[in-house]
Amino acid sequence: MPSIAQKKICLLGEFAVGKTSLARRFVEGRFDDRYLSTIGVKISRRVIERSSGNLNLLVWDLSGSDEFNDQIQANYLRGSSGALIVCDLTRRETLAGFQRYADRIRAVGLDIPLVFIGNKMDLVEERAISDAELQSVAETFQSPCLLSSAKTGENTETAFLRLAEMMEARG
C-alpha cells in the first residue's frame, strides 16, 4: 500500500507552449525528455507538503504533437485527478488549445479540476493574447487562469499548488 496519498495530473497544451519546461521547473525529473517524442508522455513526480499531509504528485506531461492520436492521449488521461492546460501567450493560435483539451478531458468522462495557464509571460513585447481573452475561456469552464513563465519560474509553483488545492477540495 502506498504510504502517502498520490494524485495523477496531466499537462496539456499545443506543441511548444512550454509544458515540459513548466514540469521541469516543478518536479525533480528522472526520465529523459525523449519519452515525449517516442511514446508521447513523460512522467515525473514531486512530493508536496499539504496541511492534510504529504501528497505525491505524478505529473504526466503529454505530447502536444499531432503524431499521437486522440486515442492514445485519451488512454493517458484516464485516472487523472486534475489537469493543467497551457497556452503560449505569444502565439494566438494556441489559445484554441484551451477549449480543445478541455473538451477532450470531458470526452473521456473525466470531471476533474482544471487550471489554465498562459505561459511565456516574460515575453511582454511579443504578447498576442490578452488577459480578457484568457479569462473569458477559463470562465467557460469555471476554472482559474494564471499567467506564468517557465523561464523565470514566475507562478509555476503556484499553478501546480493551486491545482493540488482544487483536487484536495474535491476529495
Add this chain to the structure above:
Amino acid sequence: MKSPPSDNTSSAAPSGRDVEPLDSVRSILLADVRRSIRELERRFDAFQGQAHSENESLSGQVGDLMVEAERLRLLTRELDNWSRDLKPEFEALRRKAQADSEGLIARITPVLSDMVGRTIRNSPNEMAEALGPVMGEAIRVQIRDSRKDMVEALYPIIGETVQKSVAEAVREFQRNIDSQLKRTFGPEGFLRTATARLRGVSAAQLALRDALPFSIREIFLIQRESGLLLAHSHPGTSEIVDSDIISGMLTAIRDFVKDSFGQGQNEDELDEVQYGEQRIIIQSGRAAYLAMVITGVEPEGLRARLHTFVSELHVKYESALKQYRGDPATLPNLQPQLARLVTDIGGGETGPKKMSLAMRWGLAGLGLLGLLLIALACFYLQFTIALYPMAFPSPTPTNTFTPTTTPTATSTPTFTPIPTGTPTFTPTPTFTPTLTFTPTFTPSPTLTFTPSATPTPYKAFAARSVWVRPSPDFAELRVDVLLVNTPVKVLSVYDIWMEVEWSDGAGYHRGWVPAEWITLREPVPAERVTPTPTQ
C-alpha cells in the same frame, strides 16, 4: 568688382527742387539694401580669395601626389622585376622542401613522440580528457569511412572479449551444475531426487533447471487505468527507487503498444517485456494488473499462478481497486499478499525453491513407509537367522533344558539323530525347577503323546521370535510366529516342547514351540508335564 546697382525706380528726371527729397527718401529706403549688397560683395571677395588660395594649395598637393604615384609606379616595376628574379629561387626552394619532407618528419617524429609520451606519463587524466572526444569522433569517422578495416582491426579484441565472456558464462553454468550434482549425491540429494520424481522430471533435468536460477526482483500491483501504484514488493535487496514512476511509464507503454499495434480494437495486451536478462511478466485484471520483474527461467505454472492471484484479488477487492484515486486509506494493504505470492512461487533471490505443504507431507509419508519397510526387513532377517539352526539342524545336536525357579530359563537343545529310527528317551520323572535333564531322542513320526487335557495358564514370554507348529515335531509345518517378548500362557510341556497360547490384535493363537525359547516366570507344575514315551 561689381558696381552698385543703379536706382531705376524713377522713369523721368525730377526737377532740381524735387531731387533732394527724393534722394533723401531713396537713401533712406535703399540704405539697408545697399549695406547688404556691400556685405555680400565683401564676402564674395573673401570667398574668391580663399578659393584661390585653396586652389593653389590643391594644385601643389596634386603635384606631390603625382610625384608619389610616379615613385610607386617605379617601385612596382622594381618589385615585378624582383618577383621575376625570385620566382625560380622560390620554386627551387619549394622543390627542395618537398623532397626533404620525409627527412623533416623523421627529425620531428622522435621529438613529438617524446613530448606525447612525457605528457601521458605526467598528466594521464588531462591527456585522456583531451583525447577522449577526438578519439570517439575519430573512431566513428573511421568506422563510417572504412568499416571493413575497422572490423578487421577490432576483430581480435572483440573476438577475444566475446570468447572470454562466453567462457566465463559457461564456467558459471558449469559451477552451478557441479554444485547441483554435489547436492544431488549428498543427503539432500535423495530428497531432491524424490522431489524431481514427484514433479515428473528426472533428477538431471531438475539439476539442469536449478542451474539456471529463477528469482523475482520486483513485483508491482498497478491500477490499470491510471497507472497508480497499488502495492509493491521486492524480495531481494535491489529495490527500484521510483516505483511509482515506473508504474506510470509501464502503464503508458502498455497503452501505447496496445493502441499502436492493436489499434485499440481487440483485447490483446502486452504481457511481457524483456530487457537483457530481466523480464517483466504482466498479468492483467479488470481493474489492476500485476507486473513481475524476474530473472532466469520462469517456473512452470507461473502464469497460471499469477492469473489465479489476480483473479482472487479482483474477487475480493475489485471495487476498491477500481475506485482508487490515490487515497491510501481507501485501499486494503495488499503488500503482504504480494510478499506471500513471492514466497509461494519461490522466486526469492536466495535459497532453494520450497516445496508445497502437500508435497512435504507426501515425502514425509514416503520416508516413514521406507523406515517401516526397513524395520520389517531387519526383523525378517533376524528371525530367519534365529530359526536357521532349527530349520536346518546340525548333525550332532545336544539339548540341555535347565528350568530354574527364576523367571529366566535357559535351554540348549541338543539333537542326536539315530539312523536306526529307534527312539531313546531319558526324561526326568518330575519337572522341578532345579531339574536338569539331557534327553536324546530321534524324532519319529510314529511318536505318540498325551498332553494335559485342561490348559492352565502359567506366565511366561517368548525369549526370541520363534516359529509355531501344530504339534511338537520339527517336521510339522510352521503355522504361526510367536514374536519376541510376547507374553504367553504355557498350557503343557512335552519333551523339549511347550504348548503355548497368546493373544494379539488378530485374536488368540495356540501352538507348539521349542521350550528353549520360552522364558518362564514361574515353574510349570509337574502334572502339566507330559511324560515321555520311555517313562
